[in-house]
Amino acid sequence: VLFLAGTWIVGTRVFPAMGRYLTARVTDPSMLFLLVVLAGLSLAAAADAAGLHAILGAFLAGLFIREGVLPHRQLREVEHRARGISVGLLAPVFFVTAGYKVSFDVFTEAPVLLIAVIVLATIGKIVGTAVFYLPTGYGFREGIAVGAGMNGRGAVEIIVAEIALAAGLIDATVFSILVFMALFTTATVPILLTTTIGWLRRHDQLVADERSDVIVVGAGPLARRVARLAAPNGGATLIDTNASRTRTAAAEGFSVIHGSALDEEVLLEAGASTAGTILSMTENPEVNLLAARIGAQQFGIPNTVATLSPDSSSALEEMLGEFKGRLMFGRRIDVGGWDALVASGGVTELSYEVADPESVIEAGVPVSDAVAEIESLPIVIRGASGDELFTGDRSLEDGDVILGVGRPSRVNARPQEPTRLGD
Incomplete structure (x- = not known):
């Protein structure tokens, strides 16, 4: 004590x-x-x-x-x-x-005791976890699922068993049984988790990941435009090392942090531990890649997206895919060039309905000649299941609405009104 x-x-x-x-x-x-x-x-x-x-x-x-x-x-x-x-x-x-120190003789000399220990250990871990999980208010089914995951915590059991063996508290037979119990309970985790998660889903108690906030690395004109579309309810935090850009973003109502996104303390301050998306879109493709990777690997952010410049190495795109990162806009772009256009008012906000999905991905979102000739930057897909960032790897469906910006050379229609592509 x-x-x-x-x-x-x-x-x-x-x-x-x-x-x-x-x-x-x-x-x-x-x-x-x-x-x-x-x-x-x-x-x-x-x-x-x-x-x-x-x-x-x-x-x-x-x-x-x-x-x-x-x-x-x-x-x-x-x-x-x-x-x-x-x-x-x-x-x-x-x-x-x-x-x-393990003997396989227990399978023939003490099979009943071995099975009994495995069954009791499994029940004890799962039920024990579920009982102490009840005060959280999430229900006993979720407690059972958590207990199924805890069933694989067997390393400490082997350590304790070896301590007991060295102290003479148990013999080699019991030690072997405890080691095999730890191995078998660990091996059952995938099966038990799959079963319990299916059980939760059938009872409509499977809670989806509620991480919904967005971190945008970069506070330039294009990044601010993207942040406004990606998080229309104001759930975006912008990070930039440029003090002038952070002041401008703050004046526009954004939550802004002046610092480097390569600093984990800065990302933590931006809410990386609870963020659902990190979008890196500075003019430096290496910084974009590293910031996205830190977000994915150090903070477990599920949706990592980055921009790459047209002249950046193809190895960067391969490295982006290694941690399941995605390429923003579905293609490489010159962020600096688009920043200048947005800042000077040389772009138009666009909203158009998809009629020819392949043209959206392959040709940079052309609008038919009857409407305008335009180079467009798709930002958000608005579909039946909600909004998501345009990264070019999602299958577009007829009727999806693309929100973005473009620089038209000839405009014959109001760009804010949905226009069908490919008609």
Whole structure:
């Protein structure tokens, strides 16, 4: 009890103060990582001195070293280094060592006990999770689904089993049963999750991802026009390093952050942890790619879109696809050129109905000669299922409405009124 109370004080009081002190003075990521490891080893040693196992102290250290103790970027760097060492070296050594102590004889000598342990462990994990999930108010079915996912948490079970074996609390047969139980429960996760998610869907209780806010990297004239169409209810936050552009965007009513989108702290301030879309459209294609990748890989933003310039390397587009990023407008464009046109009033807002989907994608959205000759930039597809950004990879349907901007050379119609393409 004294150990747990002392650990709570250290974790909630001492660690945050130390984190603020160290991040203000230590700039080397390797040194910061070593200090975090030292903190974990210190709590592990304290647990051992208190007559408990060292793993308890290390586990508690991992719980307390979180955001608030270290800034987001530094914490990510520490996690990345720790994951590399643990997954690349420590975990394989541990599991191989544990494997030497496992006997397959349990399948013939104690099959009933093996099956009973697997069944009881599965029920215990799922039901236990569901019971403690009930106070959230999301219902027992969702609790069962979460429990099905938790059923795969078997690594700690093997660690505890090996500790018990070393202490003489269990024999090799029980140890082998516990190891196989951890393996089998982990292997059942895909099946159980698929089943429980289908169960939720049949009862209309499957909650969709509610991440709907939009982050736009760049606050130029075109970016502001796109942000207004992509988030008509004002749910867009713009990021730019250009102070003049951020002031202009703020004057137009946008939520704006002056800073670099390559800084995770800036993205976090912009709401990246809850954003549904990150759209990178600066004049620098490399910045666009990196910002989109950080949004996808570090913050799990599901919809990542970026612009690329006509002269950018084809490798950038391949790299964009590696994290399922998409190309805004369905083609490469000169953002700077369009910025100048929008700023000078040389573009017209367009809204037209699709009658020939292929012409929209292949020819840059031409409007028939009876209406206008125009180079158009499609921004949003307004379809039966709602609005989404135009990236050229969605199958257009007859009747979809494209919202965008264009620079017409001859206008014979009011561009704000829907016009059918291909007629």
